[in-house]
Amino acid sequence: MINTQFLHDVAGYVDSRIAKVVLNGSYVITDFTARAVEDGMVALNYIVPVADVSLITLIELRDSDNVLITSDVVNVPLTSDTKMLQTVEAKEVVA
Secondary structure, rough: OHHHHHHHHHHHHHHHHHEEEEEEOOOOEOOOEEEEEEOOOEEEEEEEEOOOOOOOEEEEEEEOOEEEEEEEEEEEEEEOOOOEEEEEEEEOOOO
């Protein structure tokens, strides 16, 4: 079993690396309305303006050197400016 504090530390490291969200491979968000690390989970809140993005098909988290941290293929249609909550969880997986 992995120590809970270690999982929290890993989540803190991941949080420190995240510099931006990239939507659909081109729309960059660097302003987060909130971000937190709790219980081994990174939580990011950000606003997606519908005038710029009406359908999200890919969400990427990247560091300041533009290195990919995570990516998720999604299908999120937007009809208004939307507050998004993105999470990344550090957890033990037992095979």
